[in-house]
Amino acid sequence: MMTVLVTGANRGIGLEMVKQMKARGLDVIGTARKPAEADELRATGARVEQLDVTDADSLAALAETLKGVKIDMLVNNAGVGGQAPESFRDTDFAAIDWTFEVNTLGPMRVTQALIDNLDAGQQKTVVHISSVMGSIEKNRGGYYGYRASKAALNMMNKSLAQELGKEGYTCVVMHPGWVQTRMGGPDAAITAEVSVKGMLDVFAGLSPDDNGRFYDYQGESIPW
Numbered sequence: 001m002m003t004v005l006v007t008g009a010n011r012g013i014g015l016e017m018v019k020q021m022k023a024r025g026l027d028v029i030g031t032a033r034k035p036a037e038a039d040e041l042r043a044t045g046a047r048v049e050q051l052d053v054t055d056a057d058s059l060a061a062l063a064e065t066l067k068g069v070k071i072d073m074l075v076n077n078a079g080v081g082g083q084a085p086e087s088f089r090d091t092d093f094a095a096i097d098w099t100f101e102v103n104t105l106g107p108m109r110v111t112q113a114l115i116d117n118l119d120a121g122q123q124k125t126v127v128h129i130s131s132v133m134g135s136i137e138k139n140r141g142g143y144y145g146y147r148a149s150k151a152a153l154n155m156m157n158k159s160l161a162q163e164l165g166k167e168g169y170t171c172v173v174m175h176p177g178w179v180q181t182r183m184g185g186p187d188a189a190i191t192a193e194v195s196v197k198g199m200l201d202v203f204a205g206l207s208p209d210d211n212g213r214f215y216d217y218q219g220e221s222i223p224w
């Protein structure tokens, strides 16, 4: 059975992803910063593990706990929206630092911590939940930290794809759409159910030919 690990799985897109993956019969490990409070995640029947993607001790503990466990697909989903200043003049650099810590360095740390588990898996797939807001071509202004953190995540995925692609890995970035979650807000265009159903259909069709690509939840390519 295929084993998937999803970060930031206690709410939003991550939680919905675990629910739908379980419904598709996958073996799922969902991580949460505070597992004791992750009632909805536990209710899915997934294995629940603690993980803060910015915390070296938490990452080391997860790697130790999962030693010897094969992971076929890692979904680096955990993320933060960061500061949304109207103007560059109001930029809070500490907020940008934190956004990069979580959104860019976080996924790199998780992938590094679990690389032995992924090496042992069959599918060798790493998915980064990025955003169209990380597309330089489609930038319509604002959200300096968030946009830059996702653009950097996209670049990191491409570098990873170059290196790990030679070992049979498929590393992709996904835009989930504008989704009704705490981050996306109630006025967002689509529900988490619709976003995740689309993304799981895309995941199911991934092959090494997709290594290094950037797709939305409907499988459309997004320009860098």
Ligand SMILES: NC(=O)c1ccc[n+]([C@@H]2O[C@H](COP(=O)([O-])OP(=O)(O)OC[C@H]3O[C@@H](n4cnc5c(N)ncnc54)[C@H](OP(=O)(O)O)[C@@H]3O)[C@@H](O)[C@H]2O)c1
Pocket: 007, 008, 009, 010, 011, 012, 013, 014, 032, 033, 034, 051, 052, 053, 054, 077, 078, 079, 080, 081, 102, 129, 130, 131, 132, 175, 176, 177, 178, 179, 180, 181, 182, 183, 184, 185, 188
């Ligand atoms: N919603 C959208 O419209 C949209 C659009 C494009 C891309 N995305 C991307 O989709 C992903 C999921 O977003 P969402 O809408 O589901 O957001 P969300 O509802 O705000 O959920 C974010 C998740 O990330 C976790 N998280 C935050 N910081 C973390 C850390 N340091 N370590 C581990 N987990 C951490 C949160 O855990 P806690 O509960 O502990 O805070 C939560 O589980 C993000 O990468 C986001 O950038 C979302």
